[in-house]
Structures are given as C-alpha cells and as structure tokens.
Amino acid sequence: MAPPKDYDSIPAFHDKLLRSKRILAVCGAGLSAASGLPTFRGAGGLWRNHDAIQLATPEAFGDDPGLVWLFYAYRRHMALQVQPNAGHHALAAFAKRNPDFLCLSQNVDNLHLRAHHPAPQLRLLHGSLFSLKCSRQPQCTWTDPYNDADPLCPSLAAAADDNDPTLLDASKPLAPIPTSALPHCPECQTGLQRPGVVWFGEPLDEAMLDDIEAWIAADVVDMVIVVGTSSVVYPAAGFAEDARTEGKTSVVTVNMERSVAGMREGDFMFTGDAASLLPELLKPIIGDL
Ligand SMILES: [Zn+2]
Structure with a gap:
C-alpha cells in the first residue's frame, strides 16, 4: 500500500504540530544510539x-x-x-513549552533527565x-x-x-x-x-502503566511521536494504537529505518538520525536549540 500523501513533508508536519495540543512521545534505543551508546x-x-x-x-x-x-x-x-544529544534536548525543550506533552522512554541510560527533561512529563518504561x-x-x-x-x-x-x-x-x-x-x-x-x-520476563510497573493509560484516555491525543524505534513494534505499537483516535491522531515515526507499513492518512515518517531530525521537526515550538 502506498504511504499517505505528504507523509514525509516537514511543512505538512509543522502544520499538524501547530494544531496539536496533547502529544505523546515513545522513545527507543535509536535515540540513545545517536549519543554513541x-x-x-x-x-x-x-x-x-x-x-x-x-x-x-x-x-x-x-x-x-x-x-x-x-x-x-x-x-x-x-x-x-556520553552526553544527551540534540534529540533529547529538543524533547526536553518541547516538554517545557507544552504541559500537555508526555514522553515515554524505553531507554535506561538517564540521558533524558541529564538533558533536563521535566521529570513529571517523563515515564521510564524500563527503569x-x-x-x-x-x-x-x-x-x-x-x-x-x-x-x-x-x-x-x-x-x-x-x-x-x-x-x-x-x-x-x-x-x-x-x-x-x-x-x-x-x-x-x-x-x-x-x-x-x-x-x-526491567529484565526480559519481568512485567512493566503496573502503577506507571495505569497512569499512562489514564493520561491517554483523558482526552483526544493529537499526535504520537515514535522516536528511535518502530511504531509497528511493541511497546510503541501498543501505545500508538491505544492513543489513536481515527481521523484525529497523527502517528509520526522518526527512525533510521524507513517503514511505511500500517501508515494511515495523516501519519508521518521521517527517516534519519533523531538527533538532527527532532530539533528541525519541533522548531516551530522550541525555536533554535
Ligand atoms: Zn532487601
């Protein structure tokens, strides 16, 4: 199936971003890889x-x-x-400007907090x-x-x-x-x-998952940004699915590997290094880092 129109257009993404309020990010290993880990x-x-x-x-x-x-x-x-990269800094700056932004991360390296990401807007899925x-x-x-x-x-x-x-x-x-x-x-x-x-075979923290589900259920999520992992692989796929309201939510993937499978109208896919893409994508809100 062909990817949706304008799926890799930065101006089209900026247009959607500026009309979005509640935004969820799900970060994976690719974000840390950009720091050299x-x-x-x-x-x-x-x-x-x-x-x-x-x-x-x-x-x-x-x-x-x-x-x-x-x-x-x-x-x-x-x-x-290693140091937090521009991707971590862009997400942290975005969180400070948008109280309706919640960032979930699978990364255990503490780089989000070292980039001064506000702790109440961060959930460390894997500890x-x-x-x-x-x-x-x-x-x-x-x-x-x-x-x-x-x-x-x-x-x-x-x-x-x-x-x-x-x-x-x-x-x-x-x-x-x-x-x-x-x-x-x-x-x-x-x-x-x-x-x-959290080791393989161990469950994620139940209270944290309940809290994330409550955040998702509270209102329409306008955008889900999946960084450094695939939006079709769990757990990012599960959160993206839970947060999607058909016709309203854009799922945006920022990853080294291009994958347009499962994309719907209004979704975006940007292929490349999260450390260079995120500052550019979030620039209308955060300005120059
Ligand atoms: Zn003990």
Whole structure:
C-alpha cells in the first residue's frame, strides 16, 4: 500500500504540530544510539561473547550475579561517558513549552533527565541503570532511586576502567566475582542490590502503566511521536494504537529505518538520525536549540 500523501513533508508536519495540543512521545534505543551508546540488540547484541538478551534476565542474575553486574556496571560506565544529544534536548525543550506533552522512554541510560527533561512529563518504561533495588523484590521493597557511583563497588572496578584488557578483550576469561563481593540490600541484608531495570520476563510497573493509560484516555491525543524505534513494534505499537483516535491522531515515526507499513492518512515518517531530525521537526515550538 502506498504511504499517505505528504507523509514525509516537514511543512505538512509543522502544520499538524501547530494544531496539536496533547502529544505523546515513545522513545527507543535509536535515540540513545545517536549519543554513541551501544544498543546491544540485533547483530551487535553481544557483550564479551555473551548474548546481551540472555544476561538481562532474573535467571541470569540468579545463576551468576557477578557476571550480570559486570555487564550492568559497564553499561552504567558507558552511559556516564556520553552526553544527551540534540534529540533529547529538543524533547526536553518541547516538554517545557507544552504541559500537555508526555514522553515515554524505553531507554535506561538517564540521558533524558541529564538533558533536563521535566521529570513529571517523563515515564521510564524500563527503569534506569542508575536506580537500584533488592533482588528479593517484591518481598523486600528497598530501592535507591539514584546512584551513579562508578564503579558501584570495588569488585566491579574493571567495568569502569576503559583500559582494562580483561574487560575489553572478550577472548580473555573474566575472573568470577563472588556474591560476597557484591553490594547487599541494606534493608533485608540477605538480598543483593540489583539494577533498577526491567529484565526480559519481568512485567512493566503496573502503577506507571495505569497512569499512562489514564493520561491517554483523558482526552483526544493529537499526535504520537515514535522516536528511535518502530511504531509497528511493541511497546510503541501498543501505545500508538491505544492513543489513536481515527481521523484525529497523527502517528509520526522518526527512525533510521524507513517503514511505511500500517501508515494511515495523516501519519508521518521521517527517516534519519533523531538527533538532527527532532530539533528541525519541533522548531516551530522550541525555536533554535
Ligand atoms: Zn532487601
């Protein structure tokens, strides 16, 4: 099926943007990739010959918490080395100018908040690399909402050493980290501290999802902007579907991969780097960054 008329026209998009009030954004890994962060997905989804998806599970943490922690310590370190890009800054500036804008993000790297995105207008769907919780949750409810110590503890120092050959050279085996050398939960004393991210097989935060659904249901959503992921892949597809009122809502995709599948009249698709496209797309509201 042919894409809708003017689907990649920036003037047509600006016209719709200026007539839009309630706007939802859903951000994925492509936005972080524009800051230079590895996404650990697809062909590049390996960390030291481990499949990153296999490490991001409660089972992997149960089997070898030291290995999983080293992977996350490395990701924390990497996220601290990069900067929010112009895409993050454009979304943050847009949020400050439009109180009816809500941004959902799958990214756990804290780059939205480092770009000063207003926290009440941001929902971190998959948590944050820089929050900690107890491995015995939900039995133990201990959390630390923000901790950016790098390294988190001495046993994870290798992850914060950019020159440590044992960490960078995947062919060299890592020395196992005993559980006793990992930080324990200060509340129950028996659980381990673990990254405050949602792992594969774990549900998203129910209260947060209820809150997002309530926001979507409160009134017509004029526009859904999907950044750095596909609007036909979950979870972005689900939010776009829930938020769409036929004939009123434009779904706008900003992604490196062009995909016009499933587009409806009034939808837009812009192919390229979110860091250069978002400032241009939001310029009528945010001006020059
Ligand atoms: Zn605990």
